[in-house]
Amino acid sequence: MVRWEGGARERLQAAALRLFVERGYDGTTVADVADAAGLTERTFFRHFTDKRDVLFAGQEEFEQSYLEPLARAEGDAMSRVLAAVDAAAARFPDERRPWSRLRQTVIDADPRLRERELLKLSLLSEAIAGRLRAEGVEPVPAALAAENGVAVFRIAFASWIAAGETRSLQDLQAEVLARLRSLLGA
C-alpha cells in the first residue's frame, strides 16, 4: 500500500462497478477501469490480482468479521454461529446497500461470477466449520451449524438487496432465523 494512492482501491472499485454495469463485465478491461479511476494499470495490479478480484477482494477480512465474534460467543455451536452471523451484519450498513445491489446485478449476469460468489460463501462456511472443529466440535454438527449460519446470511442478504426493501440486514437475518427454527422445530 502506497500512501499517496490514498483511496485508490475504492476509486478502482467504484469505477469498475460502474463500467461493468454500463458495458458489461466482458466488455470492460483492466485498462478501462484504471483510466476511469484516473490511475495506471500498474496501480490497479498493486491492489487487485485481476479484473474479477475487484468484486471479490477482501475474503480474509470477510471471514474475520464472522470468526472474531464467533470466538467471543458463548453457548453451543449453533448459537455461537448465529451470534457471529448477527454481529457480522454490521458489515452491511444501509449506505452500502446501493453498492451491494449493483454488485449483485453484475454477478447475476455472468455464470463465472456466480460460481466465484458461491465459492466465497463456501469458503466462509468452511472457515467457520474449521474453527469449530479446532475447538472440539464434531465435523457434522460443525458443518451443519456453519452451513445454516451462511444460509441465514445468504437468504437475508437476497431480501436486503431486493428492490424496495428498507429493513436492515440484521432484522432480516433475525426473521429468516425465526422461520428456520419454526421449519425444523417440533
Place this chain on the structure above:
Amino acid sequence: MVRWEGGARERLQAAALRLFVERGYDGTTVADVADAAGLTERTFFRHFTDKRDVLFAGQEEFEQSYLEPLARAEGDAMSRVLAAVDAAAARFPDERRPWSRLRQTVIDADPRLRERELLKLSLLSEAIAGRLRAEGVEPVPAALAAENGVAVFRIAFASWIAAGETRSLQDLQAEVLARLRSLLGA
C-alpha cells in the same frame, strides 16, 4: 445420441476421470480423453460441450431426481424436501462410491472445478425452491427448506466418500438430519 456409439458417453467419462487423476485436469486434453476411450474428438463433442462438462453433465437429470419425489411427497415444505433428499439418495448406490471418490479428488484439486461443483448444488437448491414457490410456499421458507435439504445431502455425501466409510448415503443423510434437528430444536 447415435445408436452405434452405445456406451460412448460412459467410456469417455471413465477415460477422462482416469486421465484427470493420472495427469491432472490441466494436463489432459479432450483429444487425450477421446484417444483413451478409443473414440474421436467429434464423438466427444456430441456428448459433452467441453472438458469440464465430463464431470458435470446431467444437471437436469440430477435435479429431476429431487423434483420428482418432491412432487409426490406430502406434508409441509421442509418435510417434502427431506423426503425428496431421502429418495434421491438412490442415485448413489454403493457401486458408485469409487467413481464419486475419484471425481471428488479431481474437483478438490482445482478451484475452478470446486466453483462449478458449488454452482451445481446451488442450481439444485434454486430448482427445489422454485418448485415450492410455484406451489405457493413463501420465498423465505422455500429457500430455507431447499438450502437445508441440499446441506443435508452435501454433508452426508462428504462422509459417504470419506476413506473407509461403508454406510449408505441414505443412512448418513438420516444421521445428518437427526443432528440438524437437535441443533435447531429446543
